[in-house]
């Protein structure tokens with residue numbers, strides 16, 4: 013998959029005034045906040061990490077390179093079966109380690125009490141009690157439910173990150189960083205499309 017598939021550039025608006033074409037184009041070409049965030053992630057992350065501008069990445073002692081390739085999960089389907097069971101967007105994230113656009117998921121603004129579960133196998137993953145607003149545009153939590161997720165090292169896009177997946181079906185959920193709030197200091201940065209929300213029964 014190409015980066016442009018994940019974050020296609022916004023089409024430029026035509027110049028509104030014939031007398032100021034250059035200015036109009038320059039203004040419309042300015043990156044949106046989301047695009048700026050992405051550009052930082054994709055092109056400057058390595059330099060920013062080296063310069064200490066962004067937090068160190070979490071590297072759990074248990075994380076093993078390529079662990080996913082040999083890992084066996086309780087819920088397992090063929091690729092064709094996953095395609096049938098999931099929406100196109102869910103498939104791209106859960107099975108192909110895609111990333112949804114920031115602020116695109118309704119779960120980002122879900123503030124009710126309840127449980128966030130895996131969209132692939134329905135395993136409960138996160139409690140609303142551990143959700144916080146990270147201002148990143150992705151649903152964020154400071155800890156998962158017990159044994160709900162696994163991790164492996166992700167070296168895609170020229171970065172070293174800790175990938176997070178469902179421990180039951182292996183579906184990709186997002187990444188974990190160490191710039192989260194107390195008590196863990198962790199930020200589980202999740203794709204809303206990879207989860208479903210189940211409000212707590214009154």
Ligand SMILES: [Zn+2]
Pocket residue numbers: 130131132133134135178179180181182183
């Ligand atoms: Zn799952």
